[in-house]
Amino acid sequence: MDVREALYTTRAMRRVRSDPIPADVQARILDAAIRAPSGGNTQGWRFLLVDDPAVKAQLGPLYRDALGRLWVTAYADPIERARAAPDSQDSAALLRVVSSAQHLADHFEQVPLFLIGFSRGDPTGGSIFPAIWSAQLAARAEGVGSALTSVLGIFHGAEAMQILGVPEGKGWVMACCVSFGYPTGRWGVAARRPAHEVAYRNHWGSPVGFEIAEPLWPETGA
Amino acid sequence: MDVREALYTTRAMRRVRSDPIPADVQARILDAAIRAPSGGNTQGWRFLLVDDPAVKAQLGPLYRDALGRLWVTAYADPIERARAAPDSQDSAALLRVVSSAQHLADHFEQVPLFLIGFSRGDPTGGSIFPAIWSAQLAARAEGVGSALTSVLGIFHGAEAMQILGVPEGKGWVMACCVSFGYPTGRWGVAARRPAHEVAYRNHWGSPVGFEIAEPLWPETGA
Numbered sequence: 001m002d003v004r005e006a007l008y009t010t011r012a013m014r015r016v017r018s019d020p021i022p023a024d025v026q027a028r029i030l031d032a033a034i035r036a037p038s039g040g041n042t043q044g045w046r047f048l049l050v051d052d053p054a055v056k057a058q059l060g061p062l063y064r065d066a067l068g069r070l071w072v073t074a075y076a077d078p079i080e081r082a083r084a085a086p087d088s089q090d091s092a093a094l095l096r097v098v099s100s101a102q103h104l105a106d107h108f109e110q111v112p113l114f115l116i117g118f119s120r121g122d123p124t125g126g127s128i129f130p131a132i133w134s135a136q137l138a139a140r141a142e143g144v145g146s147a148l149t150s151v152l153g154i155f156h157g158a159e160a161m162q163i164l165g166v167p168e169g170k171g172w173v174m175a176c177c178v179s180f181g182y183p184t185g186r187w188g189v190a191a192r193r194p195a196h197e198v199a200y201r202n203h204w205g206s207p208v209g210f211e212i213a214e215p216l217w218p219e220t221g222a
Numbered sequence: 223m224d225v226r227e228a229l230y231t232t233r234a235m236r237r238v239r240s241d242p243i244p245a246d247v248q249a250r251i252l253d254a255a256i257r258a259p260s261g262g263n264t265q266g267w268r269f270l271l272v273d274d275p276a277v278k279a280q281l282g283p284l285y286r287d288a289l290g291r292l293w294v295t296a297y298a299d300p301i302e303r304a305r306a307a308p309d310s311q312d313s314a315a316l317l318r319v320v321s322s323a324q325h326l327a328d329h330f331e332q333v334p335l336f337l338i339g340f341s342r343g344d345p346t347g348g349s350i351f352p353a354i355w356s357a358q359l360a361a362r363a364e365g366v367g368s369a370l371t372s373v374l375g376i377f378h379g380a381e382a383m384q385i386l387g388v389p390e391g392k393g394w395v396m397a398c399c400v401s402f403g404y405p406t407g408r409w410g411v412a413a414r415r416p417a418h419e420v421a422y423r424n425h426w427g428s429p430v431g432f433e434i435a436e437p438l439w440p441e442t443g444a
């Protein structure tokens with residue numbers, strides 16, 4: 001698969017089949033992940049694959065509770081506004097994300113594979129998320145969908161790390177929990193605010209110098 | 223370019239030529255970046271391209287000072303150990319990174335383009351670094367090298383944000399400063415600790431279930 005197709009079409013796939021991910025596919029996903037950069041190439045990362053139903057059964061309730069907390073905190077106002085004006089495009093988009101994220105939580109135990117990422121000595125996240133995103137892009141090339149989530153670590157990191165046996169006092173932080181599975185939906189280019197609305201040149205607020213009305217991939221040809 | 227080639231060979235390219243990056247290449251890099259996921263698809267990001275010599279002249283001294291602070295803090299002990307035992311493989315690797323990072327700092331003003339990433343409402347970095355890494359992978363496909371750095375924001379974020387005109391009190395955080403340029407060196411698969419040494423299955427410390435002696439790309443054939 002072309003790198004640009006992967007970059008454009010690896011949208012969050014939260015509705016997946018329970019079919020397992022073959023071991024050789026998992027190996028290619030992880031081997032791609034560890035090629036990513038990290039500060040000083042220190043590779044202060046660990047990748048914990050979870051596919052044991054007994055472990056998923058312990059994490060699932062925590063995950064659902066964490067998502068529930070997100071809905072009543074950071075997302076409470078946006079959801080209320082969206083429900084008050086459900087006909088706007090932004091409202092519809094937000095409510096679709098909420099519904100899809102809730103679906104993932106409700107079916108946590110049926111997701112065939114999770115990749116839980118840990119890092120240490122990484123105050124910005126810049127030494128773990130390139131590797132995580134590489135794993136998701138490598139999965140895309142294998143036809144495996146994924147969704148990057150952070151709520152488990154944010155709201156129930158300590159409990160989840162105890163369940164998973166993460167040693168205490170060593171500086172490990174749960175960066176994310178990524179779901180993997182063969183998607184039930186279709187790959188596609190997700191809606192985004194265009195680059196020239198979120199990019200500047202040399203000074204905050206100055207035009208970046210180009211406008212991109214339509215995604216530059218796929219090229220439609222002259 | 224195949225996605226796996228991009229994932230395996232986008233190593234940090236800190237030695238670059240001063241030739242400018244054409245505008246259409248910059249547009250493709252940014253358009254790929256904004257396709258990345260962010261929490262709830264909120265896209266709480268801004269991408270500031272810097273190519274004005276006057277702005278680089280203001281940031282360069284801050285960048286060099288920030289790197290100097292890194293060497294005498296988090297990297298002081300590792301560098302001392304490496305210099306005491308320069309013949310070990312790990313020492314040589316670390317000293318190469320240090321030398322290469324210092325080269326980038328010393329030639330900051332000659333780097334043709336920087337992408338400074340900002341995010342807000344993103345406690346883990348998981349809503350900005352996938353986009354940043356996508357930009358670097360898209361650049362790789364164009365033959366443009368890059369290096370992801372975080373020292374400017376960590377040590378001199380406030381001053382740099384003032385120079386760049388970032389509004390205060392809006393929650394924006396400088397996540398990273400990525401250099402871009404046509405590399406003087408060669409692309410290649412960087413050395414990494416193999417996946418099975420940094421990955422577990424279902425419980426911290428449990429074998430992941432496979433061993434990967436050599437990078438799985440390029441495939442050497444049967």
